[in-house]
Amino acid sequence: RNGNVCSILLLLLSFIRCLFEEPVMEAPMELELFNRFMYGTCEVNPDPLLPAGLPQLYGQVLFRQFYPSGAVQVIVNLRGLPTNDKQERAIHIHQYGDLSEGFVTAGPHYNPLGVDHPSHPGDLGNFFPSNGTVRRRLNVQAATLFGGPSILGRAVVIHEKEDDLGLGSDEESKRSGNAGRRIAGCVIGISSETLLIRIGWE
Numbered sequence: 001r002n003g004n005v006c007s008i009l010l011l012l013l014s015f016i017r018c019l020f021e022e023p024v025m026e027a028p029m030e031l032e033l034f035n036r037f038m039y040g041t042c043e044v045n046p047d048p049l050l051p052a053g054l055p056q057l058y059g060q061v062l063f064r065q066f067y068p069s070g071a072v073q074v075i076v077n078l079r080g081l082p083t084n085d086k087q088e089r090a091i092h093i094h095q096y097g098d099l100s101e102g103f104v105t106a107g108p109h110y111n112p113l114g115v116d117h118p119s120h121p122g123d124l125g126n127f128f129p130s131n132g133t134v135r136r137r138l139n140v141q142a143a144t145l146f147g148g149p150s151i152l153g154r155a156v157v158i159h160e161k162e163d164d165l166g167l168g169s170d171e172e173s174k175r176s177g178n179a180g181r182r183i184a185g186c187v188i189g190i191s192s193e194t195l196l197i198r199i200g201w202e
């Protein structure tokens with residue numbers, strides 16, 4: 001009988017504890033596999049409704065972050081531009097990984113803190129092509145691959161034109177940077193380290 005009372009008390013106790021405990025953020029299983037790094041990849045494709053005359057971009061945008069609060073390291077690796085192309089192009093992370101109607105359905109810039117452009121976590125800036133390709137590495141402090149504000153599952157969008165970085169005279173400048181049409185992009189997914197080792201982080 002004593003045993004019964006004890007186990008009921010224990011049950012009650014753990015129930016009460018549950019009520020007061022903060023939810024714990026569980027680390028993704030990949031951290032154990034990849035030395036506490038989380039990897040993301042985004043397989044870039046052109047907008048299926050792209051008008052003739054605009055470049056068809058392919059490639060990858062890769063992400064890596066040390067758990068729990070390292071800077072997000074990004075590799076941009078694109079091809080498909082004319083070899084003499086000199087147009088700088090903006091790359092952003094947009095809110096939704098919904099590409100059902102091209103990149104329009106990816107929604108606005110991902111803006112969890114309600115700040116002005118270009119302070120959004122996915123404002124990666126402008127990228128200058130060389131020989132029809134874009135190859136760049138950068139660190140992004142404001143973004144994360146972990147927890148509620150994670151960029152995983154959201155969209156990378158590559159624009160036709162240059163980002164005015166919030167310096168334009170209209171309101172759209174502080175929302176999106178007036179970078180023109182969305183010409184290519186992808187949804188960021190979780191990756192193994194294999195792909196990223198092949199491309200090389202150094």
Ligand SMILES: [Cu+2]
Binds near residue numbers: 159
């Ligand atoms: Cu954008």
Ligand SMILES: [Zn+2]
Binds near residue numbers: 118119122
């Ligand atoms: Zn932005």
